[in-house]
Amino acid sequence: MVKDGYFYGVGLLAAAALLFWLTSWPFALVPVLLAAFFLWFFRDPQRTIPTGPGLIVSPGDGLVTETVKLEMPEGPRQRISIFLSVFDVHVNRSPIAGTITDIRYQKGKYLNAMNAASADQNEQNIVTVRGEGCEVVFKQIAGLLARRIVFVPRLGSVIGRGERVGLIKFGSRVDVLVPVEAELRVKPGMRVKGGTSVLAVLAADGENA
Numbered sequence: 001m002v003k004d005g006y007f008y009g010v011g012l013l014a015a016a017a018l019l020f021w022l023t024s025w026p027f028a029l030v031p032v033l034l035a036a037f038f039l040w041f042f043r044d045p046q047r048t049i050p051t052g053p054g055l056i057v058s059p060g061d062g063l064v065t066e067t068v069k070l071e072m073p074e075g076p077r078q079r080i081s082i083f084l085s086v087f088d089v090h091v092n093r094s095p096i097a098g099t100i101t102d103i104r105y106q107k108g109k110y111l112n113a114m115n116a117a118s119a120d121q122n123e124q125n126i127v128t129v130r131g132e133g134c135e136v137v138f139k140q141i142a143g144l145l146a147r148r149i150v151f152v153p154r155l156g157s158v159i160g161r162g163e164r165v166g167l168i169k170f171g172s173r174v175d176v177l178v179p180v181e182a183e184l185r186v187k188p189g190m191r192v193k194g195g196t197s198v199l200a201v202l203a204a205d206g207e208n209a
Helices: 003-022 026-039
Strands: 055-057 062-072 075-084 091-093 098-106 124-131 136-144 149-151 164-168 172-179 197-202
Touching: 003 026, 062 172, 075 197, 124 149, 136 149, 136 164, 172 197
Parallel strands: none
Antiparallel strands: 055 197, 062 075, 075 172, 091 164, 098 124, 124 136, 136 172, 149 164
């Protein structure tokens, strides 16, 4: 479990105990239910990370809402967008093994994460990882309810495929930008799990896009 779960859960259980002592059990029921929700929301299940060359895994749990090709200043890319509802695990993981070469935090709006405009306009943390013969960018994007993005590694950190890197609190979105030559293994409407589901595969002889 993420430590935030204990922070919220224990605090609410303490409030429930105080209300039970001062009043009666019905008044303590609401904080008990809220404590149970937060302890469940901040769960951090173990995941089996797939092995093999060229695999790009999902950075989060959720629903694939879009796959699209984009023209960017550094060249064409494919973007995979994943919506995380309040019912999904919100721990984020690295899509590939490599070195973090850029971290950029962008302030912005809090549009509904299902809105395509949220990819560019919402508050977000943009991380570039170089390794495994390619460069992958993934974005932690705040949603309508999300108000805090957590990212633990620092610039220059070496991370493994599927390694935990942070979380987004409450409803949110993650976008993954992969090389245009990568073969996508997902499509809109599919559900994926962070660190486990393969989003795309690069050819063994793939070079940096």
